[in-house]
Structure formats: structure tokens, C-alpha cells
Amino acid sequence: MSIYSQQEIESLKQLDEEMTSELEAMLPEVLHNFSKEKGRACSVHSLHGTIGGKNNTYVDSIRTQFSDPNDFKAKWLEGFIAYIGDKSYSPLRNLMKDKTFRNYTLTFLERNFYRNLLARTRIKPNESLWKIWFGGGKFFWGLIIAPTFREKIWTNDVSEIRRANYMYWTVGHVMETGLIDPENNGSYKFDKLDDLLNFYRSILKRVSNSQYEKEIFDHYVEYLKCSEDPFSEPFLIPELRYAGLEVDHEHRLDFTILNSHTMDMVGFEFSPHSTHMAVSKIKDKLQKDVNSELSIKWNKEMMKRNKYFSNFGITTVTFTDENLLNIANCFETMKHYLSIRPKTKVNLDEQIARLENI
Known part of the structure; x- marks a missing residue:
């Protein structure tokens, strides 16, 4: 049984083709130059x-986890340059300058990276994170790696996924693709960073009913303003929806960070006792009934965290009443x-530049 879904299999097949x-298309010229360098007619297999x-030899592909194909190629080139530095001759020394x-x-x-995707990345790529939805009630937005609207649904243009010139789930990602407005089937784009910051603070922040969360919105905007490279910063996702576009869904995470630099996926819950563990009319209830209600609420909270970890690989940090005294x-x-x-x-660009001097 394949570890990939049928859609994942089709996506990888399309990339391979x-x-x-x-x-x-490049093979005739490449094979000609390769044969010339070797001094004999060579096959594609050779x-x-x-x-x-x-x-x-060039890279420890068995033990190394690569974040993306560029990471694999850059480390391969780094190892290649180091390897041939001590060799009197290598057919690739001159050829790689072409x-x-x-x-x-x-x-x-x-192509090798995608054909060995599981081994190269060490973790099964979660296709559910290629397309995420966030927001509360009916007011929500989408962030898609390579968005395209086909057959009345938003999905990924698989041919463009590998060409994305931004880190996934970053501010640069949002600036490049915009946020998807599912109600109007359009992409809400931003001309400059200030436009996104104003949207984040004036639109997304105002939807929240939590004063704690509103303060986090402000802190994040200031964090981006102080960043030396704001486009590379992870986009702080409010109200990540467990069930995507479904209006009636089980769970949302207050905030989520999908850090594509390290592949750390972390959710944050602001959980004051008054909203998460309070029991109504407690004076009129027996202790066993109070305990039963608390047990149900606790179980619900834990199931939520377990589901996000099981299905998305997202761990959850919880801020309690004591934490919330200092946002x-x-x-x-x-x-x-x-x-x-x-x-x-x-x-990768630095390693390519180094090839000129080998």
C-alpha cells in the first residue's frame, strides 16, 4: 500500500514528466559535450x-534532511566542489562550467529529489499544508503554495510548485500569491508590505474577539517592521482551521507558525480558565458532576491538540491565565x-558561482 494519496501520486508523476x-530537450547538446570531454562516444546511462x-559522496543523503530541492542541489554542489578540489582530473570539472x-x-x-521525496525530506510531505484556510465563522482566507482555480475549487498548480521563488508560508509567500477569498473566488493581493501590515492589523485583528489575540496581532506587526528581511519571516496564521472550508468544523488554533526554514510547525492556544474550563452554575452541582464536566472539557482540549499533531504535525503551546498576565x-x-x-x-546561487573557480 502506497504511503501517498492518489492525488499526491498524480502530482509527483506530473512533476516527473x-x-x-x-x-x-537538453540531452543532445549535453551528451555531445560529455562524449567530447570523455574522448569517446558515451551513452545516456554513462x-x-x-x-x-x-x-x-558529495552529500550525506542518507542522514541529511533536505528542506526543498534547492537545499539538496546546493549541498550536492558544495560537496562536489570539495570532492574535485583534490582530484587531478574529473570530467565534470569543466562540464559544470557550461x-x-x-x-x-x-x-x-x-528529479532525483522528487523521485526519492520521502527519503530526501525524511518526513512525509503533508499535502494538507499545501493549501491552508484560516479565520473564524464565514470570514476566512486561504494561503496556497501555487494557487489556481479549477472546476470551481481552489487547488495547487502542480507545475508551479517547484518554481516558487519564496519560502512556503512566509510573508514573501503571501506577497507573491496573495490570500484567497473563497467567497468571491479571487486572490486578495498586496502591492507593498505596508498594505499587508495594514490588512493584518485592520482586518484580521478586528475579527478576533479576544483582547489577548489583538495584542499579539500588534506585536507581530511591530516584529515585522523591525525585521531585516520581513519577506522571509513566517506568516503568523490566525485561527488555522482544522476542517478547511467547512463552516461547521471542530477546531481552530488561535495562532500557528509554519516555519519552512526549519520545518517546525507550532500552534498557540490562549486558554484562560474562564473560556476553556469554566463550569456554569457550579454552586448548584454536585462535585462528581463538576468533575465530569471538567473531564469532558479537558478531553476536548486534548483531542484538539492530538488531531492537529496527527494530521498536520503541529505541536501546540498553551498560554494559561498566569501566562496571559503578560502578553x-x-x-x-x-x-x-x-x-x-x-x-x-x-x-544554491553561491555554489553555482563557485563553479567558475574550480
Whole structure:
């Protein structure tokens, strides 16, 4: 039984076919240059063996988790450059300086990444996070990686997913694709960052009925204003909807951070006792009845957290009454998850530039 859904299988198949077509278009020139460098007529099998045969030499693809195909390609190039630095001859030393051959190699590696997607990413990519919906009641919005409207539903344009020039679920993502308005079947876009910040504070904030949440909206806007690279910051998602577009749904998370830099998925719940664990008319009830009601409420809260973790990989941080006495401190906790980045990030463009000097 496949670990992927049928839709995921079709999406990956479409990506594979697209990249294979790109490779076939470049193949005659690439194979000619490869044969010339080797001094004999070479087969496609030999070409691909030379490119892909040392994947585990150039990069520890067994133990390394790659966040995306560019991460895989950048680390492969870094390892390749280090490896051939000590070699008197490598057929790829000169060939990788050729733009067409280099593009062929990078496309070949990207296809390899998707053909080994589970192994490369170490976690099963959750397609439910390719398309998320947030907001309360009937007033909600969508954030889709590569949005397109087909057959009266919003979905992803699979051919564009791998071309996205932004980190998923970031401010840059929102600026590029806009937010989806499902009621009007349109995309609400922002010309500049200030437009998004005004929308966040004037529209999304006003929908909230919680004073605690309203303060978090303000803290987040100020956080973005102080950021050196606001477009790379994770978009702080209010009221992430468990059941998507369904009006009658079980759960929402007060705020959610999907940090694509580290793949940390964290939800935040503001849970004052008065709204989450209070028992009405407690003076008129027996202790066992009070305990029973509290047990039901506790079970509901725990089921909510378990479901978000099980279906989305989202863990939940809960702010209690004591925490809520200082909202600034609560945001400091959230800020940690917003700002965390990998200790080292290999840049693909930098590695390509280094090829000129090998």
C-alpha cells in the first residue's frame, strides 16, 4: 500500500514528466559535450551514472534532511566542489562550467529529489499544508503554495510548485500569491508590505474577539517592521482551521507558525480558565458532576491538540491565565519560533558561482 494519496501520486508523476521533458530537450547538446570531454562516444546511462553515481559522496543523503530541492542541489554542489578540489582530473570539472550542462545536472538532481521525496525530506510531505484556510465563522482566507482555480475549487498548480521563488508560508509567500477569498473566488493581493501590515492589523485583528489575540496581532506587526528581511519571516496564521472550508468544523488554533526554514510547525492556544474550563452554575452541582464536566472539557482540549499533531504535525503551546498576565512575554515565546533558522544554510546561487573557480 502506497504511503501517498492518489492525488499526491498524480502530482509527483506530473512533476516527473515535466522534468523529464526538460532533460530530453537538453540531452543532445549535453551528451555531445560529455562524449567530447570523455574522448569517446558515451551513452545516456554513462552520463547519468557520472552525475548521480556519487550522490552519497558529495552529500550525506542518507542522514541529511533536505528542506526543498534547492537545499539538496546546493549541498550536492558544495560537496562536489570539495570532492574535485583534490582530484587531478574529473570530467565534470569543466562540464559544470557550461550553462546547459549545469542546468541539465541541476534538473536531473531535482528529479532525483522528487523521485526519492520521502527519503530526501525524511518526513512525509503533508499535502494538507499545501493549501491552508484560516479565520473564524464565514470570514476566512486561504494561503496556497501555487494557487489556481479549477472546476470551481481552489487547488495547487502542480507545475508551479517547484518554481516558487519564496519560502512556503512566509510573508514573501503571501506577497507573491496573495490570500484567497473563497467567497468571491479571487486572490486578495498586496502591492507593498505596508498594505499587508495594514490588512493584518485592520482586518484580521478586528475579527478576533479576544483582547489577548489583538495584542499579539500588534506585536507581530511591530516584529515585522523591525525585521531585516520581513519577506522571509513566517506568516503568523490566525485561527488555522482544522476542517478547511467547512463552516461547521471542530477546531481552530488561535495562532500557528509554519516555519519552512526549519520545518517546525507550532500552534498557540490562549486558554484562560474562564473560556476553556469554566463550569456554569457550579454552586448548584454536585462535585462528581463538576468533575465530569471538567473531564469532558479537558478531553476536548486534548483531542484538539492530538488531531492537529496527527494530521498536520503541529505541536501546540498553551498560554494559561498566569501566562496571559503578560502578553509581551507570550509573544517572546512565539518570537522564538518565528525567528529560529538553521545553523547553516547552503546557498544554491553561491555554489553555482563557485563553479567558475574550480
